[in-house]
């Protein structure tokens with residue numbers, strides 16, 4: 001019999017105690033808890049500090065560090081580890097050896113915040129520690145999150161560009177580097193850059209908040225990344241969630257003593273205001289023109305692959321349908337699209353055309369549905385100027401933020417469950433993620449898609465989406481019209497219950 005007790009991802013912080021409570025182990029554990037993880041702490045040192053200064057510290061013995069690591073590993077192995085302040089080279093070396101021994105077997109993600117000095121100026125780094133960071137720890141890190149002074153020091157290239165400095169850390173073995181831009185002199189924004197060898201840089205920018213209460217920001221960011229990674233978000237999604245969590249905590253921050261105040265820990269971020277603007281390097285941060293609105297809710301949204309299917313559903317008087325043609329030559333495709341658009345006019349049906357945006361404009365469809373790759377080819381300005389609605393597919397926070405920035409008419413959240421209809425490059429998102437994505441889209445209509453049938457509607461509706469897009473729940477059924485009516489009835493009752 002399966003154990004019915006609920007569980008949470010386990011995340012460790014390997015860091016030091018901050019007696020002031022705003023940074024270090026204390027901040028990390030608050031963050032893990034707010035982001036729905038169970039936090040374990042491996043303490044490397046106890047610092048004596050308040051909001052103004054660090055007075056001193058005492059490190060734990062190597063034996064005690066080792067005992068904490070091994071005792072936890074035996075019973076509570078981590079999904080992710082956050083590394084913070086390790087003030088002694090012996091402890092750093094021990095940790096590097098321990099990670100090397102266990103990382104492959106336990107498959108945990110390692111995020112390091114290289115705390116080399118306190119913001120009040122207390123130095124924690126020696127030449128031998130620097131050398132261990134560079135040679136021993138770096139190859140074990142999935143992500144390192146230096147601020148600009150830390151990046152310059154760790155890279156050993158103080159005169160080089162930030163990109164060259166980050167490349168030095170990648171060359172030393174780190175899988176990715178998040179360059180934190182908080183120390184830059186850009187006043188209006190804070191721009192953080194995620195750099196990996198595998199793909200172009202991603203820049204996350206936020207409005208700079210006018211607060212002095214920023215003690216522990218690096219600790220909170222790195223522990224929030226570890227917590228999100230432990231929930232199985234991709235690295236870039238983890239950085240996005242963590243940056244939103246940090247912005248929320250900063251915007252609610254408060255004063256403690258006479259120095260820098262603390263961040264307010266809260267809950268999973270949902271307000272789009274806290275989420276970053278994503279861009280490629282040097283791309284201007286510009287406001288997109290909004291696409292025409294949907295006017296009435298989406299509800300049940302059949303996705304069909306021929307005009308035949310559209311004709312066979314017309315007796316059900318559908319309100320919205322998508323024509324998703326994947327076969328046929330150019331002539332056949334145009335002919336089907338034209339016929340479908342004519343039918344949609346005759347029957348007062350809101351018809352979306354998948355992929356073929358030029359034909360949708362030419363023949364005057366109600367809207368166009370595009371995937372993320374299609375967005376790179378399509379002339380979005382032409383679609384918007386022609387007054388067509390735009391729906392965009394998404395499968396992650398990253399894709400969701402990219403879609404939101406384009407101000408579409410709706411956003412599709414997929415694929416929720418396993419689907420036989422299409423080979424998906426990503427994993428099913430599941431209901432928890434669906435709920436979080438929907439929460440971030442309270443200002444834009446959403447539809448859930450992927451593996452949704454009668455049995456799933458209740459749970460999907462409870463996630464707060466505005467509609468469900470279905471293929472096989474209609475087209476693979478013996479009685480498709482009956483299936484349509486059953487789905488509609490089920491959706492209407494559960495959606496009404498949740499609204």
Ligand SMILES: Cc1ncc(COP(=O)(O)OP(=O)(O)O)c(N)n1
Nearest residue numbers: 324354369370371372393412449469
């Ligand atoms: C409502 C809805 N959501 C997602 C998709 C998938 O569209 P896309 O990413 O363009 O992939 P293909 O449909 O082209 O395989 C959709 N069509 N509709």
Ligand SMILES: Cc1nc(C(=O)O)sc1CCOP(=O)(O)O
Nearest residue numbers: 414415419421450451470471472
């Ligand atoms: C076409 C499509 N797009 C998806 C996405 O997640 O973007 S899932 C999907 C197939 C949905 O079919 P069914 O309802 O039969 O599972």
